[in-house]
Amino acid sequence: MTQRSTRRTVLLATGASALAVGCSKYGDEGDSGSSDVKASSGQELAKTTDIPVGGGKIFKDEKVVVTQPAKGDFKAFSAICTHQGCTVTTVADGTIDCPCHGSKFKIADGSVAGGPAPKPLPAEQIKVEGNSITLA
Numbered sequence: 001m002t003q004r005s006t007r008r009t010v011l012l013a014t015g016a017s018a019l020a021v022g023c024s025k026y027g028d029e030g031d032s033g034s035s036d037v038k039a040s041s042g043q044e045l046a047k048t049t050d051i052p053v054g055g056g057k058i059f060k061d062e063k064v065v066v067t068q069p070a071k072g073d074f075k076a077f078s079a080i081c082t083h084q085g086c087t088v089t090t091v092a093d094g095t096i097d098c099p100c101h102g103s104k105f106k107i108a109d110g111s112v113a114g115g116p117a118p119k120p121l122p123a124e125q126i127k128v129e130g131n132s133i134t135l136a
Helices: 007-022
Strands: 044-047 055-059 064-070 073-078 090-092 095-097 104-106 112-114 126-129 132-135
Touching: 044 055, 044 064, 055 090, 073 126
Parallel strands: none
Antiparallel strands: 044 132, 055 064, 064 073, 090 095, 095 104, 104 112, 126 132
16 A cells, blocks of 8 residues: 655655755865865975965865965965855955855954854964975
Protein backbone atom coordinates (compact mmCIF):
# COMPACT_ATOMS: atom_id res chain seq x y z
CA MET A 1 0.00 0.00 0.00
CA THR A 2 1.48 3.34 -1.00
CA GLN A 3 0.58 6.74 0.32
CA ARG A 4 0.08 9.71 -1.93
CA SER A 5 2.03 12.80 -1.07
CA THR A 6 -0.16 15.54 0.25
CA ARG A 7 0.20 19.08 -0.94
CA ARG A 8 1.53 20.03 2.53
CA THR A 9 4.28 17.35 2.35
CA VAL A 10 5.41 18.55 -1.08
CA LEU A 11 5.46 22.20 0.03
CA LEU A 12 7.42 21.38 3.20
CA ALA A 13 10.00 19.34 1.28
CA THR A 14 10.40 22.08 -1.33
CA GLY A 15 10.77 24.75 1.35
CA ALA A 16 13.38 22.72 3.25
CA SER A 17 15.40 22.24 0.05
CA ALA A 18 15.28 25.96 -0.74
CA LEU A 19 16.33 26.81 2.80
CA ALA A 20 19.32 24.46 2.62
CA VAL A 21 20.47 26.02 -0.65
CA GLY A 22 19.92 29.55 0.67
CA CYS A 23 21.98 28.88 3.80
CA SER A 24 24.99 27.51 1.96
CA LYS A 25 28.27 29.48 2.01
CA TYR A 26 28.50 32.17 -0.64
CA GLY A 27 30.86 34.91 -1.70
CA ASP A 28 33.48 32.74 -3.40
CA GLU A 29 31.94 32.44 -6.86
CA GLY A 30 34.00 30.29 -9.14
CA ASP A 31 35.83 28.75 -6.22
CA SER A 32 36.90 25.22 -7.10
CA GLY A 33 37.36 24.19 -3.49
CA SER A 34 41.11 23.80 -3.93
CA SER A 35 41.74 27.18 -2.31
CA ASP A 36 41.31 25.61 1.13
CA VAL A 37 45.03 24.87 0.94
CA LYS A 38 47.00 27.86 2.18
CA ALA A 39 50.24 28.97 0.58
CA SER A 40 53.37 27.42 1.95
CA SER A 41 55.92 29.15 4.16
CA GLY A 42 58.65 30.90 2.21
CA GLN A 43 56.51 31.42 -0.88
CA GLU A 44 56.98 34.88 -2.36
CA LEU A 45 53.71 36.80 -2.43
CA ALA A 46 54.84 40.07 -3.97
CA LYS A 47 57.50 42.69 -4.34
CA THR A 48 57.31 45.57 -1.90
CA THR A 49 56.64 47.88 -4.85
CA ASP A 50 53.43 45.91 -5.61
CA ILE A 51 51.83 47.06 -2.33
CA PRO A 52 50.72 50.71 -2.44
CA VAL A 53 51.36 52.98 0.54
CA GLY A 54 48.02 53.52 2.31
CA GLY A 55 46.55 50.49 0.55
CA GLY A 56 47.13 46.83 -0.03
CA LYS A 57 46.74 43.81 -2.23
CA ILE A 58 44.59 40.68 -1.82
CA PHE A 59 46.06 37.29 -2.66
CA LYS A 60 42.88 35.23 -3.11
CA ASP A 61 44.55 31.85 -3.67
CA GLU A 62 46.64 32.24 -0.51
CA LYS A 63 43.74 33.84 1.41
CA VAL A 64 46.01 36.67 2.55
CA VAL A 65 45.84 40.46 2.38
CA VAL A 66 49.10 42.44 2.54
CA THR A 67 48.87 46.14 3.38
CA GLN A 68 51.28 49.04 3.72
CA PRO A 69 49.65 51.55 6.09
CA ALA A 70 52.81 53.71 6.13
CA LYS A 71 55.86 53.68 3.87
CA GLY A 72 57.95 50.59 4.62
CA ASP A 73 55.45 49.21 7.19
CA PHE A 74 53.95 45.97 5.82
CA LYS A 75 51.14 44.04 7.52
CA ALA A 76 49.34 40.83 6.58
CA PHE A 77 45.92 39.51 7.53
CA SER A 78 43.60 36.67 6.65
CA ALA A 79 41.48 37.49 3.60
CA ILE A 80 38.50 35.66 5.14
CA CYS A 81 35.88 37.93 6.70
CA THR A 82 35.13 37.15 10.33
CA HIS A 83 31.40 37.68 9.78
CA GLN A 84 30.41 34.78 7.53
CA GLY A 85 33.59 33.59 5.86
CA CYS A 86 33.42 35.47 2.58
CA THR A 87 36.69 36.45 0.92
CA VAL A 88 37.41 40.18 1.03
CA THR A 89 37.71 41.77 -2.40
CA THR A 90 38.83 45.38 -2.07
CA VAL A 91 41.43 47.48 -0.31
CA ALA A 92 40.50 51.16 -0.57
CA ASP A 93 40.44 54.33 1.51
CA GLY A 94 42.35 52.73 4.39
CA THR A 95 40.10 49.69 4.75
CA ILE A 96 39.91 46.07 3.63
CA ASP A 97 36.34 45.53 2.42
CA CYS A 98 34.09 42.47 2.32
CA PRO A 99 31.47 42.46 -0.45
CA CYS A 100 28.96 40.15 1.25
CA HIS A 101 27.58 42.37 4.02
CA GLY A 102 29.77 45.48 3.97
CA SER A 103 32.23 44.72 6.76
CA LYS A 104 35.36 46.90 6.71
CA PHE A 105 38.68 46.34 8.45
CA LYS A 106 41.51 48.85 9.07
CA ILE A 107 44.65 48.25 7.00
CA ALA A 108 46.92 49.09 9.95
CA ASP A 109 45.78 46.38 12.36
CA GLY A 110 42.87 44.44 10.82
CA SER A 111 40.42 45.78 13.42
CA VAL A 112 36.76 46.23 12.52
CA ALA A 113 36.09 49.65 11.01
CA GLY A 114 32.43 48.97 10.21
CA GLY A 115 29.82 46.43 9.35
CA PRO A 116 28.56 43.28 10.99
CA ALA A 117 31.97 41.57 11.45
CA PRO A 118 32.31 40.62 15.14
CA LYS A 119 36.11 40.58 15.37
CA PRO A 120 39.25 41.72 13.53
CA LEU A 121 40.91 39.89 10.68
CA PRO A 122 43.53 37.53 12.12
CA ALA A 123 47.14 38.57 11.49
CA GLU A 124 49.24 36.46 9.12
CA GLN A 125 53.01 36.11 9.32
CA ILE A 126 55.08 37.57 6.51
CA LYS A 127 58.76 38.32 6.07
CA VAL A 128 60.05 41.36 4.20
CA GLU A 129 63.61 40.98 2.91
CA GLY A 130 64.92 43.53 0.49
CA ASN A 131 62.20 43.98 -2.13
CA SER A 132 60.51 40.63 -1.48
CA ILE A 133 57.49 39.79 0.69
CA THR A 134 57.16 36.11 1.58
CA LEU A 135 54.94 34.06 3.83
CA ALA A 136 56.77 33.31 7.08
